[in-house]
Amino acid sequence: MCRIGAIKSRNYTHPSSALQLMQSQQKGHDNSGFAMVMQDLGGIFAEYKHLPTLSMACTDEGIRIAEDILHEAGFLRVLQWAPEVDDQPGLDINAMPNYVFETFSYPRHMRNASQREKEDMLLDTRLRLRTALEDDEQGFVYSFWPDVITLKEIGDPRDIGTYFNLWEADERFTAKVITAQCRQNTNYDIVRYAAHPFFLQGYTALANGENTFYLKNKEFQQGLHRGYLGFESDSQCFLYTLHYIHRELGWPLHYYKHVVTPLPFDDIEQRDDKKQLLAIRQSLAHLEINGPNTIIGLLPDNTMFTCCDAKKLRPVVIGRDEETVVISSEVCGINEILPDRDWETDIYPNEREVVMINDDLEVQRWKQ
Amino acid sequence: METMKLNDVTANDLPWKVRYDASRCTLCGSCVATCSFRAIEAKVERRRMVFSEGNFPEPKQRFSAVPVIRQPKSIRNYCRGCGMCEKVCPNDAIRPDRNPDTRHPIVTRCLGGDSIKRGGRKNLEGSTRTLDKIRVGRISQMTDPSLDAQRHTFDLLAPFGRILPPKKLPFATDINQQLQSNETTPPVNWIYPVIIGDMSIGALSWRMWEAVAMATAYLNEECGIPVRMCSGEGGVPVRLLKSKYLKYMILQIASGHFGWNRIAKAMPHMIEDPAGILIKIGQGAKPGDGGLLMAQKVAEHIQAIRGVPKADLLSPPNHQGLYSIEESVQKMFLSFNAAFKFRVPVAIKVAASATSVSVFNNLVRDPYNIVGGFFLDGIDGGTGAAHEVSLDHTGHPIVSKLRDCYLAAVTQGRQGQIPLWAAGGLGKTGDLAADAFKMIALGANGVFTGKLILQMAGCIGNDLGRCNACNTGLCPAGITTQEPQLAHRLDPERAAQNIVNYFLAMDTEFKKLMAPIGNSSLPVGRSDALVSTDQSVADRLQIQHVC
Numbered sequence A: 001m002c003r004i005g006a007i008k009s010r011n012y013t014h015p016s017s018a019l020q021l022m023q024s025q026q027k028g029h030d031n032s033g034f035a036m037v038m039q040d041l042g043g044i045f046a047e048y049k050h051l052p053t054l055s056m057a058c059t060d061e062g063i064r065i066a067e068d069i070l071h072e073a074g075f076l077r078v079l080q081w082a083p084e085v086d087d088q089p090g091l092d093i094n095a096m097p098n099y100v101f102e103t104f105s106y107p108r109h110m111r112n113a114s115q116r117e118k119e120d121m122l123l124d125t126r127l128r129l130r131t132a133l134e135d136d137e138q139g140f141v142y143s144f145w146p147d148v149i150t151l152k153e154i155g156d157p158r159d160i161g162t163y164f165n166l167w168e169a170d171e172r173f174t175a176k177v178i179t180a181q182c183r184q185n186t187n188y189d190i191v192r193y194a195a196h197p198f199f200l201q202g203y204t205a206l207a208n209g210e211n212t213f214y215l216k217n218k219e220f221q222q223g224l225h226r227g228y229l230g231f232e233s234d235s236q237c238f239l240y241t242l243h244y245i246h247r248e249l250g251w252p253l254h255y256y257k258h259v260v261t262p263l264p265f266d267d268i269e270q271r272d273d274k275k276q277l278l279a280i281r282q283s284l285a286h287l288e289i290n291g292p293n294t295i296i297g298l299l300p301d302n303t304m305f306t307c308c309d310a311k312k313l314r315p316v317v318i319g320r321d322e323e324t325v326v327i328s329s330e331v332c333g334i335n336e337i338l339p340d341r342d343w344e345t346d347i348y349p350n351e352r353e354v355v356m357i358n359d360d361l362e363v364q365r366w367k368q
Numbered sequence B: 001m002e003t004m005k006l007n008d009v010t011a012n013d014l015p016w017k018v019r020y021d022a023s024r025c026t027l028c029g030s031c032v033a034t035c036s037f038r039a040i041e042a043k044v045e046r047r048r049m050v051f052s053e054g055n056f057p058e059p060k061q062r063f064s065a066v067p068v069i070r071q072p073k074s075i076r077n078y079c080r081g082c083g084m085c086e087k088v089c090p091n092d093a094i095r096p097d098r099n100p101d102t103r104h105p106i107v108t109r110c111l112g113g114d115s116i117k118r119g120g121r122k123n124l125e126g127s128t129r130t131l132d133k134i135r136v137g138r139i140s141q142m143t144d145p146s147l148d149a150q151r152h153t154f155d156l157l158a159p160f161g162r163i164l165p166p167k168k169l170p171f172a173t174d175i176n177q178q179l180q181s182n183e184t185t186p187p188v189n190w191i192y193p194v195i196i197g198d199m200s201i202g203a204l205s206w207r208m209w210e211a212v213a214m215a216t217a218y219l220n221e222e223c224g225i226p227v228r229m230c231s232g233e234g235g236v237p238v239r240l241l242k243s244k245y246l247k248y249m250i251l252q253i254a255s256g257h258f259g260w261n262r263i264a265k266a267m268p269h270m271i272e273d274p275a276g277i278l279i280k281i282g283q284g285a286k287p288g289d290g291g292l293l294m295a296q297k298v299a300e301h302i303q304a305i306r307g308v309p310k311a312d313l314l315s316p317p318n319h320q321g322l323y324s325i326e327e328s329v330q331k332m333f334l335s336f337n338a339a340f341k342f343r344v345p346v347a348i349k350v351a352a353s354a355t356s357v358s359v360f361n362n363l364v365r366d367p368y369n370i371v372g373g374f375f376l377d378g379i380d381g382g383t384g385a386a387h388e389v390s391l392d393h394t395g396h397p398i399v400s401k402l403r404d405c406y407l408a409a410v411t412q413g414r415q416g417q418i419p420l421w422a423a424g425g426l427g428k429t430g431d432l433a434a435d436a437f438k439m440i441a442l443g444a445n446g447v448f449t450g451k452l453i454l455q456m457a458g459c460i461g462n463d464l465g466r467c468n469a470c471n472t473g474l475c476p477a478g479i480t481t482q483e484p485q486l487a488h489r490l491d492p493e494r495a496a497q498n499i500v501n502y503f504l505a506m507d508t509e510f511k512k513l514m515a516p517i518g519n520s521s522l523p524v525g526r527s528d529a530l531v532s533t534d535q536s537v538a539d540r541l542q543i544q545h546v547c
């Protein structure tokens, strides 16, 4: 089973906090991996927020292939950072030869393109890289997006932290939002792409649970958008639905809940907006999820939210102080990094609500 | 003694032999009175007894005339094996026995020079049904818990009506971040995933039709189960058309347009809209064939409802002027949509066929989003009357065809936009919940059922040649007859009660199937929940093979 967590702070935060948040919950998962997405970057990336950063794990050949593609597309590298690895013997990590975090300037012909055009081009480039590196597992391309970094690896989260020197906080590698999950294992194989958080065009999602409507979701999603692919994990469907509802359909975020866990028909009948809710339930019937799960999502504007299945079979807790809001599968994780908070303000969301944290750290509880 | 010729019909040529035990018979006459087919008659047998009374053989003979029950040697009044005689006999003195050596199929054709007609469904049983080779094999346990069938709530509803693709929803966000719809969208009714399917008031006795209508109303009003009933082609009593119960009815139109004169006339007086319109193009039991109501069944009230004289009523195999799918879409659907002011969904029913997927593809691509349901009827569907050759030898099994249509929709990313409803022998083994559930997991939104409803009411016909005499108007159970004496055998309230109880049982069984796979709404297209022990079935349906 997965454990998930997210930190959103006014201050730049080092991933060591995310490791601590997850470490205390280690009895709840199988210690088979660690993955995180950092957004709203500080440290060495702070100056380059408007430019896309590539997050990739690959072989030497993989680097060459990827750089050729990017070069040909007209991207120019402006920053390169590779974590200093501590490859001490005995660490439980299934490391790739290289971890690449590189920031690029846009190709000349794209500089005056609209935001939307740039975003679509970034997606297409990432997909091209992904395909090119697929053969012989030359590399895994997790994100290629401004102000976002993704790191995923197979192994024991504690050792992964040691390997990447992430236990020691520093000023160089920080972000205001970090989402993290421990467990690489899907219900099937151990696959790098199967680890959440998943990322697509500014949207991040991670989940703890099972999506028993996976097949329905997948069969529907794969025709909706070229970016909806992979499906290595049933939780990817949560991301694609989020992206579809918010970006493709342009609906306000709270409708996400109505899509994934629609109200029972009897309840819809009682509502003033029944016409809309029924239409949503009908047209997006194949995006409904079933089974136990909690979702944490992140939007391009750094809005963070969480919601769970319609029976609250998977819980989640939100704790906060003045500076930071933390979401976690288990409250012990929050106790670890916000020990002095007023725990009476902790929120245990119910099955029919969405808790949203905007960029001013204002927490809104929205009832479905 | 009668002289027998080689080609004379004898009991041994007939499908059933009546076994009669004179020694148990009390001569009450109940069996003869009961047999609606006149397949038994009271006769007097001449008996000769030879006896000798003295010490030496001194044969004498005694003659007597004994009243007995006999089976006429006729291909007209032959025993259908309905067992009514056995049912009414106080002494177990009579019963039909299946005759495995029957020459009936040959003799009937030779003597009549006409094709054999009957009711029921396909009687050629090949092997185990496909659905029985499929199990619900993906059980939720541990991290993904099963639900509690008693405690949790389940959304057991299916759409009837055209569903727009998400990008076509006419939504705009207002200043309060709420979606507002600024246009009307096609009507969709969410109903129980089992429709009581289309048996006309001419095919059924008025008492049976009333029983079904009563059960439908009761299930809706008292049990909160929103079941809909389809009228079949043949009209609806005006009283019902003008009542509030019309909202539970799906009105059918087929190529004969029977009954539509009255429906059209009743429109200004309707206080509720019907639940939907079903345009019947074809039927699984006799694909390519139109409806058939034999003159025997065209009683006075049927003549009135349908507006016809007493004659064989044949619906043409085709809708006049319907030459293309596009035309069917435009003409028929638009006129019905307009007639009910775009408030009533309109669907189409076709016989499953090797070509169903192309028809479905055409409809699903229709840019006007008109067709509100694709009803697909397989070879095992029942009928009131058809040529036996059509019943047994034409048609297409429903399971793979439904799956093909669903997967065709998946390929186009249009699953769910035209709801798929499947039928054709579902519930044949008596267990409709299991069959329906498997069809839903394979991609159906719901199913429809007819024959099983009759069996709930007391029909004793089966797929092994028992009875199936629905075409004769002599239904021994009072179900498919317009003869007042026979129709009165059926107690409509009791039949309605049976139907209601069956649906209540089925509703529980649906939950018992949804709970272990952990789903609270219908798992439409969740084929990952199914497994098959048969490799070819698994391959064909794209589900997991297990052994």
Ligand code: SF4
Pocket (backbone or CB within 6 Å): B016, B018, B034, B035, B036, B037, B038, B039, B040, B078, B079, B080, B081, B082, B083, B084, B085, B086, B095, B096
């Ligand atoms: S079984 Fe039915 S058809 Fe046959 S003799 Fe008895 S009542 Fe008549």
Ligand code: SF4
Pocket (backbone or CB within 6 Å): B119, B120, B454, B458, B459, B460, B461, B462, B466, B467, B468, B469, B470, B471, B474, B475, B476, B477, B478, B479, B480
């Ligand atoms: S009992 Fe009636 S409805 Fe059933 S098969 Fe016989 S004639 Fe048909």
